[in-house]
Amino acid sequence: xxxxxxxxxxxxxxxxxxxxxxxxxxxxxxxxxxxxxxxxxxxxxxxxxxxxxxxxxxxxxxxxxxxxxxxxxxxxxxxxxxxxxxxxxxxxxxxxxxxxxxxxxxxxxxxxxxxxxxxxxxxxxxxxxxxxxxxxxxxxxxxxxxxxxxxxxxxxxxxxxxxxxxxxxxxxxxxxxxxxxxxxxxxxxxxxxxxxxxxxxxxxxxxxxxxxxxxxxxxxxxxxxxxxxxxxxxxxxxxxxxxxxxxxxxxxxxxxxxxxxxxxxxxxxxxxxxxxxxxxxxxxxxxxxxxxxxxxxxxxxxxxxxxxxxxxxxxxxxxxxxxxxxxxxxxxxxxxxxxxxxxxxxxxxxxxxxxxxxxxxxxxxxxxxxxxxxxxxxxxxxxxxxxxxxxxxxxxxxxxxxxxxxxxxxxxxxxxxxxxxxxxxxxxxxxxxxxxxxxxxxxxxxxxxxxxxxxxxxxxxxxxxxxxxxxxxxxxxxxxxxxxxxxxxxxxxxxxxxxxxxxxxxxxxxxxxxxxxxxxxxxxxxxxxxx
Numbered sequence: 253x254x255x256x257x258x259x260x261x262x263x264x265x266x267x268x269x270x271x272x273x274x275x276x277x278x279x280x281x282x283x284x285x286x287x288x289x290x291x292x293x294x295x296x297x298x299x300x301x302x303x304x305x306x307x308x309x310x311x312x313x314x315x316x317x318x319x320x321x322x323x324x325x326x327x328x329x330x331x332x333x334x335x336x337x338x339x340x341x342x343x344x345x346x347x348x349x350x351x352x353x354x355x356x357x358x359x360x361x362x363x364x365x366x367x368x369x370x371x372x373x374x375x376x377x378x379x380x381x382x383x384x385x386x387x388x389x390x391x392x393x394x395x396x397x398x399x400x401x402x403x404x405x406x407x408x409x410x411x412x413x414x415x416x417x418x419x420x421x422x423x424x425x426x427x428x429x430x431x432x433x434x435x436x437x438x439x440x441x442x443x444x445x446x447x448x449x450x451x452x453x454x455x456x457x458x459x460x461x462x463x464x465x466x467x468x469x470x471x472x473x474x475x476x477x478x479x480x481x482x483x484x485x486x487x488x489x490x491x492x493x494x495x496x497x498x499x500x501x502x503x504x505x506x507x508x509x510x511x512x513x514x515x516x517x518x519x520x521x522x523x524x525x526x527x528x529x530x531x532x533x534x535x536x537x538x539x540x541x542x543x544x545x546x547x548x549x550x551x552x553x554x555x556x557x558x559x560x561x562x563x564x565x566x567x568x569x570x571x572x573x574x575x576x577x578x579x580x581x582x583x584x585x586x587x588x589x590x591x592x593x594x595x596x597x598x599x600x601x602x603x604x605x606x607x608x609x610x611x612x613x614x615x616x617x618x619x620x621x622x623x624x625x626x627x628x629x630x631x632x633x634x635x636x637x638x639x640x641x642x643x644x645x646x647x648x649x650x651x652x653x654x655x656x657x658x659x660x661x662x663x664x665x666x667x668x669x670x671x672x673x674x675x676x677x678x679x680x681x682x683x684x685x686x687x688x689x690x691x692x693x694x695x696x697x698x699x700x701x702x703x704x705x706x707x708x709x710x711x712x713x714x715x716x717x718x719x720x721x722x723x724x725x726x727x728x729x730x731x732x733x734x735x736x737x738x739x740x741x742x743x744x745x746x747x748x749x750x751x752x753x754x755x756x757x758x759x760x761x762x763x764x765x766x767x768x769x770x771x772x773x774x775x776x777x778x779x780x781x782x783x
Contacts, residue, residue, distance in 0.1 A: 297410070297426040300581065304431045307576025310569045311438035315342055317565030318445045322452055324559030325628060325680045330453045331554070337448050337457065341464050345441035348469035352385060353440055354433055357473035358420045358481055359383035367419040367482060380483035382474065384416055419482035424579065435576055439501055440468045442573075446505030449682035451512040453519050459742055466738045467508055475727050476500050491716065492723035493706050496577035498643030498693035499724055504731050506687025510676070511735040515743075518677035556627050563631040567595060570638045574645045587645045594641035594657030595634045601661030602633020609665055629665065632681040636664035639686055640693040647700035647707070656696050660689045694724045 319338035323331045360366060361380040410428040412421045417429060424432060444464040451460065478486040479500050486492035494500055553559055574591045575584045603625045640660030641653050648656070667684025676683070698717040700706035706716070 300424075300426045301428055301431045303581065303584070304427055304435050304576055307572035308431070308435035308438045310572025311435070311442065311576065312342075312569075314438075314442060314566050314569030314573070315445060317562040317567075317569060318442075318449070320558045320562030320565065321631070322449050322562075322680050324555040324557070324562060325449075325553045326452050328554035333457065334448075334452055337452075337455070337460050338445060340457075340461060341444045341448060342441045344461060344464045345444050345468040346437060348465045349437050349440045349473075350433075352469040353473040354436065355385055355416070356383040356470070357436070357476040358432075359416050360418055361477075361481075361483070366415070367422045378483045379485050379488045380477065380481060381485050383477050383481065423482055439497060439573075440472055443472050443501045443505040443508075444468050446502065446682050446686045447509045447512060449680035450506075450509030450678045451516055452679045454516050454677075455512065456746070458746060459739075462742050462746075463508075463512070463738060466742075467504075467735075471508070471731060471734050471738070472500070472504050475504055475731065478727075479723075486723045486726065490719045490723050492719050493647075493697045493700075493716075494643045494694060494723075495646050495697075496574045496642045498639060498690045499727050502639045502642065502686040502690035503694065503724065503727055506683055506685075506690055507728055507731040508735040509678075509682050510687055511732060511739055513676050513678055513683065515736075515739050516677075518675060519679070522677050523672075523675040553628055559631055560627065563634055567634060567638065570595070570642075573638075574642060578646055583646055590645045590648055590650060590653035591638065591641055593650050594645075594653040594660065595637040597654045597657030598637020598640065598661040598664070599630050599634040601658045602629045602636070602664050605629075605662055605665040609669060628681070632664045632668075632685050633661040635685045636660040636689040639689040640696065642690075643693040644697045644700060647697065647704040649701060652696075652699045656693065656699075659692060659696075663688050663692055691724055691728075695720050 315338065319335055322338060323334045326334050361383050363380050363382070365378075410421075410426075412429045420429070420432065444467050447463065447467065448455075448460065478484045479492060479494050480487070492499075570591055571588050574587050578584060578587060606625050606629055609629070637657035637660045640656045640663075641648075644656070645653070664681065664684045667688040668678075668681060671678055671683060678684070695717065697706065697720050698713050700711075700716070702711075
């Protein structure tokens with residue numbers, strides 16, 4: 253009976269997956285038919301909005317993949333805590349991005365004029381550093397004027413406000429502001445989700461909650477404005493290029509994750525770490541709860557089935573991640589192919605480099621490993637290939653995508669070794685995948701093909717490489733410093749609440765769970781206590 257029930261559940265899940273894929277095929281078919289036979293402007297606008305919403309849905313679905321991946325690669329007794337953080341992150345991101353992020357990222361700034369319907373040479377001299385705060389509503393004697401998303405009207409079918417988003421409207425004249433907001437919101441939430449994996453099993457629920465809000469509301473949009481807005485500082489000043497977010501999303505998320513992992517320090521007994529060394533006090537020594545006895549550290553993931561399914565979901569979602577970033581519908585197929593090939597090559601190279609990891613562990617870490625292929629290495633190799641190709645998937649051909657994926661797979665392996673040597677605890681490998689491969693992907697843009705928007709008549713390979721290096725370093729340094737300030741500020745504020753109000757009234761609110769001890773609670777009742 254159990255076997256039949258299990259088979260039935262698998263069949264039911266497969267049926268829903270087929271239905272989902274069939275929906276995608278139908279929508280793409282409609283898109284092709286309209287694009288080839290319609291010719292009317294409203295037809296093209298409908299096609300572009302349908303594709304953008306579908307791509308946004310795929311990116312949103314990646315949240316399920318991240319949750320399954322993180323829960324599968326962490327210890328099972330932390331699964332509720334891990335899943336709760338992956339679920340709350342989109343809730344927080346949606347609110348923060350609506351209130352602050354979208355306007356700061358794509359809104360017209362005070363440092364440049366309103367975008368006209370056409371661009372001219374003088375536009376190249378305009379540099380913008382910041383958008384505007386939104387939403388805001390202005391009242392006067394006769395009307396109420398909103399500066400944020402408007403409901404579609406007869407005289408404004410795409411929903412753009414009368415002001416404050418003129419540059420965004422010029423860049424995407426056939427897409428509604430609501431569909432653009434949804435797609436960019438899914439991107440912003442991804443940046444915050446990256447942080448969750450690197451700080452898993454030891455971050456306080458409330459510390460992660462507020463850091464996610466600050467990251468999506470302020471840190472991420474500022475960098476996004478520099479790179480993706482019409483007159484962004486890095487885009488205009490350095491000709492910096494990042495097609496779908498190797499820098500804007502993955503470097504930003506990976507850098508914030510690195511800072512969090514450094515500040516939180518390793519899990520109990522990981523690299524021989526004991527939190528008593530940092531948190532010893534008479535209070536802790538006298539009132540130590542019995543469950544806070546020293547724990548053994550287990551490196552083997554708790555559920556590789558969950559992690560593998562999460563990887564496949566993320567891979568599927570990435571097709572919308574990169575494919576939805578183009579403004580030219582005819583490029584979608586090419587972008588999807590380069591994305592798939594880079595990911596596949598990254599997974600293969602990560603598996604082939606497993607013996608190198610084993611040899612390193614035997615020689616330098618006195619930790620004998622079998623050298624057999626590991627599923628977790630394959631998973632992170634695939635994800636590294638996806639991150640690596642994100643910045644250039646529209647500008648390269650398939651052989652270059654394969655090369656980018658191969659290097660990304662090696663970077664994931666080498667990055668994991670580097671973190672271990674520095675005793676930085678990253679439970680799911682988020683830092684090598686997103687930060688290190690994000691850096692590589694950003695630099696790889698210099699391989700752009702002739703005829704793309706990057707490769708101009710006066711294209712200089714070394715000059716573009718220099719621009720990519722400088723732009724990436726600026727983003728990394730700025731986000732590293734700001735993330736450090738935000739992490740420390742949140743920890744101090746929440747710790748002050750503990751001292752002033754008392755832990756018997758409010759949950760433990762400093763950066764680490766249980767005042768620095770590992771997350772060990774699993775009941776939903778105890779979830780509010782950070783466990």
